[in-house]
Amino acid sequence: MLITSCSRKKDKFINRNFHALGTKYNVLYNGNIALEKGRETVDNAATDNYWQLLPIERMQVTEEIILPGQSKNQDFERAEEKAIKAVQKHGMNIKGKEYNPQIDESYLLLGQARYFDQRFVPALEAFNYILYKYPASDKINTAKVWREKANIRLDNNKLAIKNLKRLLEQEELEDQDLADATSILAQGYINVKSKDSALTQLAIAADFTKKNKEKARFNYIIGQLYNEFGIKDSANLAFDKVIDMHRKIPRPYYINAHLAKSNNFDIENGNQIEFLEYLTDLEEDRENRPYLDKIFYRIAEFHRTNERDSMAIAYYNKSLRTNLGDKELKSRDYATLGDMSFDIAEYKVAGAYYDSTMMNMKLNSKPYRVVQRKRENLEDVIYYEDIAQSNDSILRLVNLSEIDRLTYFTAYTEELKVLAEAEREKAEAEERRNASGSGLKTKENNAQLGSKAGGKSMTNSTNTRGGKESNFYFYNPTTVAYGKSEFAKVWGDRELKDNWRLSDSKGNGFNSIETIDVAANASDEERFDPEFYISKIPTDQKLIDSLAKERNYAYYQLGTIYKEKFKEYTLAKVKLEELLQNNPEDRLILPSKYNLYKIYIELGLSSKASAMKEDIVSTYPDSRYAKILLNPKSEFAKDENSPESLYNNLYKLFGEQQYAEVVQKAEQYISQFQGDPLVPKFEILKASANGRLVGFEAYKKGVNYIALTYPNSEEGKKAKEILETVIPIMAKKEFISNETGNHFNVMYPFANSEKNQIEEFVKKLDSAISKVSYFKLSTSVDFYDANTTFVVVHGLKSVQGSTGFAEILKENKKNKDKINRPFYSISSPNYEIVQRHKNLNQYLESQ
Structure with a gap:
C-alpha cells in the first residue's frame, strides 16, 4: 500500500491523502515555521520612526540588489525550498488538474517567502499562479490580498486599490483576511495622498485584526492621521486605545502613544500642574528607562512653551545624554538648542549646535538644507566674533602694565599647577584601582572571614567616605579648581548675574584662549612660568597696529551684520560704539556713525539720534550720508550717486x-x-x-x-x-600647435593713434565677409593692452585658410573693397592665451 500510495500519477483516495498529509504535516509545517521565524527576524530588524507617519506593515525595505538564486534571509530561503519541494515531490497534476489540495498553500508559502525576502516580482508571480490555476481554492481571497500587497510594494498603488475595492465589494472576508485587505488598502490610499479614505479602512482593520501588535499599530497610525487633520480629540481616543493595551503590546507603541497624546495637551486651557505630574510619572517609571531620551525631550518642550528656558535647556541636554541612537531626536534637540542660542544672540554657540544638527540629518534633505542655510547665515558673525575676541584679548594684554601682566599670568599659572596636580592625582588613583583589582578576590575572602568573626571587618573595609577619598565633586578642592578652569576656557571670566551666558556679559574681559594655545607648545618648565607668557605679548608696533586695525574692521562688520541681517539693534549699537572708541580708520568712522544714527532711531533713542545726525552733517557736510540726512525724502540713496x-x-x-x-x-x-x-x-x-x-x-x-x-x-x-x-x-602659457586647432582667427592690430580708423575698417570688413557663404564668419573689436586694439575675424577652420582669406581680401580687384593691412593668423586657444598673458610677441616668435 505504501509503494502504491507514493505514485503522484494515480487519482486514488489513498494517493491523494498520502501526499496531502505529507505536504501539510511535514513539508509545509516546517516551511511555515521557517517563514514565521524569518518574519520575526524582519520585524526585529525594522526600526520605526515615530516622528513620521508609520507604514502600515512593519518591514524595512532595502535597496540591496539580490542576484537570481540568492536570498537575504536563510529562513525565507528555507521556506521557499520547502514550498518548492511540496510542489515537486507531492504535486499530483494529472491531465492539467491538481489533486493535492495542499499545493495552493504551497504556492502561497512560496509567494510569502519571496515577499518578505523583498523579491516582489517573483512573489507576484506566485500569487498570480494561485489565482490562475486554483480559482476554487479556499485560499483564493488570501492570495488576492497578498497579490495587492506585492503590487503596492511595486508602486502599483492605483491597480491595488482598484482590485482591493472590488474584492471587498464582491466577497465576505473573514476577520483576519478583512483586516489584511483593509489595512493594505489604507496603505494604498496613504501612498496616493488620500489619507481621509485611509482612516476609514484602518478603523475596520483595527477592529477585525486578531493580532495585538497590529491592533496597536493601526490605532497609533489612526491617531497620527487625525493629528495631521488637526482633530486632536479623535487622535487622543486612538492613542488611548493603544495605551489601554499596555502589557499586551510592545513597549515602544505604549510609550510613543503616551508621548503623542501629550503633544496634544492644551497648554492654555489645560491643568499644567497635572500635566507636569503626568510627564514626571513617565520619567520616573523604571520600565521607561530605554525611552527617557524622548520623555526628556517632551518635558523640555513643555518647559520651553512656558518660557522656562533654563529648565528646557537642562532637559534637552538630558535627552542628548540618554539618547540611544535616535538621530531624528538628536537633530531636534540640537536644532532647538541652536534656535534658543540664536534668540539670545549667542550666534557662535548657535552655529555649533547647527553643525551638530546637520551631522544627525539625512544629507541634502529639505530639513538639512533649511538648517544649512541658517548655519551659513552665521558664518560671517562667527568669523568676525572670533577675530574680535582674539585680538581684543591680545590688545588688552598689550595695554596692561608690567605689574598687572605679572599678576594676571601668575594667577593663570597657578591654575595650571592645580590642573596638573589634579591630573596627577587622577592618574595615581587609576593606578591604585588597577593594582587593587588583582587583589580583589583576596579582599573578598578576608571580608567573608571578618563577617563570620563578627561583621566588624566588613564595616571597616567599606567605610571610605570623607577626607580625600570622598567622591563628591565639591568636597575635593582639586576637582573644583579644575572645573573652574574648564569653565573659564569656554566662557571666560563671567560676572555672577542673570543671563550670564549672553555675549556682552563679560567680567574683566580677559580671554585665556591665546595663553592656552601658547601653553600647549611649551615645555613643563615654561608652562608654569609667568614670564614665559609675558614674553609672548607682541611688542612690534606694526603688529599691534595691524591687530587693532583687524579688530576694528571686525567690529564694524559685526555692527552691520547684527543690524542688517539679524535686526539685533542693541548688539549692533554696542559693537559700533566700541568701534568709535577704539580710534578706527577714517574710512570706518562715517559709515559707523550713520549706522548708529539708524540704530538709535530703531531703538527710540531720539536724543542720541539727533546728536549723531548733527555730528555727521557738521563734520562731513559734503558726504552722501549728510545729504541723505538733510533731505531724506529725496531718496538720495537711490539716485545716480548711490x-x-x-x-x-x-x-x-x-x-x-x-x-x-x-x-x-x-x-x-x-x-x-x-x-x-x-x-x-x-x-x-x-x-x-x-x-x-x-x-x-x-x-x-x-x-x-x-x-x-x-x-x-x-x-x-x-x-x-x-x-x-x-x-x-x-596660468598655462604654452601655445598649442596649429595642426591641432579647429577654429582660427585673423587679427588686424590697431595702435592708439589709429583708433579713429577702426569703425570704418570694421564696416569694410563686415561688407567683405558678408559675401562669403561657405563659412559662418563674424568680427569683433577686442582690447589688447593700453596701446593696441585688435579687429578680429572669427570662424575660419585652418591656419592656411585664415591666411588665404586675408590674402584674398588684400588682393581684391575692386579697389574699394581691398583690405591691405598687416594681419596675423592664430587659433582660438592661442588667441585666448595671448589675450590672457599679453604675450603676442612670444607667439609671433614661436611661429
Whole structure:
C-alpha cells in the first residue's frame, strides 16, 4: 500500500491523502515555521520612526540588489525550498488538474517567502499562479490580498486599490483576511495622498485584526492621521486605545502613544500642574528607562512653551545624554538648542549646535538644507566674533602694565599647577584601582572571614567616605579648581548675574584662549612660568597696529551684520560704539556713525539720534550720508550717486572695454563706500578690468586679495573657488600647435593713434565677409593692452585658410573693397592665451 500510495500519477483516495498529509504535516509545517521565524527576524530588524507617519506593515525595505538564486534571509530561503519541494515531490497534476489540495498553500508559502525576502516580482508571480490555476481554492481571497500587497510594494498603488475595492465589494472576508485587505488598502490610499479614505479602512482593520501588535499599530497610525487633520480629540481616543493595551503590546507603541497624546495637551486651557505630574510619572517609571531620551525631550518642550528656558535647556541636554541612537531626536534637540542660542544672540554657540544638527540629518534633505542655510547665515558673525575676541584679548594684554601682566599670568599659572596636580592625582588613583583589582578576590575572602568573626571587618573595609577619598565633586578642592578652569576656557571670566551666558556679559574681559594655545607648545618648565607668557605679548608696533586695525574692521562688520541681517539693534549699537572708541580708520568712522544714527532711531533713542545726525552733517557736510540726512525724502540713496547706480554704470563701462577708467573709478568708489556690502563687487570688477588691461598676473593678484580681504562675502567665496579651480588652468602659457586647432582667427592690430580708423575698417570688413557663404564668419573689436586694439575675424577652420582669406581680401580687384593691412593668423586657444598673458610677441616668435 505504501509503494502504491507514493505514485503522484494515480487519482486514488489513498494517493491523494498520502501526499496531502505529507505536504501539510511535514513539508509545509516546517516551511511555515521557517517563514514565521524569518518574519520575526524582519520585524526585529525594522526600526520605526515615530516622528513620521508609520507604514502600515512593519518591514524595512532595502535597496540591496539580490542576484537570481540568492536570498537575504536563510529562513525565507528555507521556506521557499520547502514550498518548492511540496510542489515537486507531492504535486499530483494529472491531465492539467491538481489533486493535492495542499499545493495552493504551497504556492502561497512560496509567494510569502519571496515577499518578505523583498523579491516582489517573483512573489507576484506566485500569487498570480494561485489565482490562475486554483480559482476554487479556499485560499483564493488570501492570495488576492497578498497579490495587492506585492503590487503596492511595486508602486502599483492605483491597480491595488482598484482590485482591493472590488474584492471587498464582491466577497465576505473573514476577520483576519478583512483586516489584511483593509489595512493594505489604507496603505494604498496613504501612498496616493488620500489619507481621509485611509482612516476609514484602518478603523475596520483595527477592529477585525486578531493580532495585538497590529491592533496597536493601526490605532497609533489612526491617531497620527487625525493629528495631521488637526482633530486632536479623535487622535487622543486612538492613542488611548493603544495605551489601554499596555502589557499586551510592545513597549515602544505604549510609550510613543503616551508621548503623542501629550503633544496634544492644551497648554492654555489645560491643568499644567497635572500635566507636569503626568510627564514626571513617565520619567520616573523604571520600565521607561530605554525611552527617557524622548520623555526628556517632551518635558523640555513643555518647559520651553512656558518660557522656562533654563529648565528646557537642562532637559534637552538630558535627552542628548540618554539618547540611544535616535538621530531624528538628536537633530531636534540640537536644532532647538541652536534656535534658543540664536534668540539670545549667542550666534557662535548657535552655529555649533547647527553643525551638530546637520551631522544627525539625512544629507541634502529639505530639513538639512533649511538648517544649512541658517548655519551659513552665521558664518560671517562667527568669523568676525572670533577675530574680535582674539585680538581684543591680545590688545588688552598689550595695554596692561608690567605689574598687572605679572599678576594676571601668575594667577593663570597657578591654575595650571592645580590642573596638573589634579591630573596627577587622577592618574595615581587609576593606578591604585588597577593594582587593587588583582587583589580583589583576596579582599573578598578576608571580608567573608571578618563577617563570620563578627561583621566588624566588613564595616571597616567599606567605610571610605570623607577626607580625600570622598567622591563628591565639591568636597575635593582639586576637582573644583579644575572645573573652574574648564569653565573659564569656554566662557571666560563671567560676572555672577542673570543671563550670564549672553555675549556682552563679560567680567574683566580677559580671554585665556591665546595663553592656552601658547601653553600647549611649551615645555613643563615654561608652562608654569609667568614670564614665559609675558614674553609672548607682541611688542612690534606694526603688529599691534595691524591687530587693532583687524579688530576694528571686525567690529564694524559685526555692527552691520547684527543690524542688517539679524535686526539685533542693541548688539549692533554696542559693537559700533566700541568701534568709535577704539580710534578706527577714517574710512570706518562715517559709515559707523550713520549706522548708529539708524540704530538709535530703531531703538527710540531720539536724543542720541539727533546728536549723531548733527555730528555727521557738521563734520562731513559734503558726504552722501549728510545729504541723505538733510533731505531724506529725496531718496538720495537711490539716485545716480548711490553705490548701486555707480556700480551699474561702471559695469557698463567694463562691457564697453573701458578698462583703465573702470580700474580708476573702482578704486575711488571702494574708498568712498568702505563698509558698504557692494564694495566686494567693486573689487571683483576692478580685478577683472585689471586682468583685461595688464594680464593674468594682475587678475590673479586681485582675486587673491578679494579672497583674503572678504572671505565671508559671496564675492570672497567665489574668489576662493576661482583660485582653487580656474587660476591653475588660466596660468598655462604654452601655445598649442596649429595642426591641432579647429577654429582660427585673423587679427588686424590697431595702435592708439589709429583708433579713429577702426569703425570704418570694421564696416569694410563686415561688407567683405558678408559675401562669403561657405563659412559662418563674424568680427569683433577686442582690447589688447593700453596701446593696441585688435579687429578680429572669427570662424575660419585652418591656419592656411585664415591666411588665404586675408590674402584674398588684400588682393581684391575692386579697389574699394581691398583690405591691405598687416594681419596675423592664430587659433582660438592661442588667441585666448595671448589675450590672457599679453604675450603676442612670444607667439609671433614661436611661429
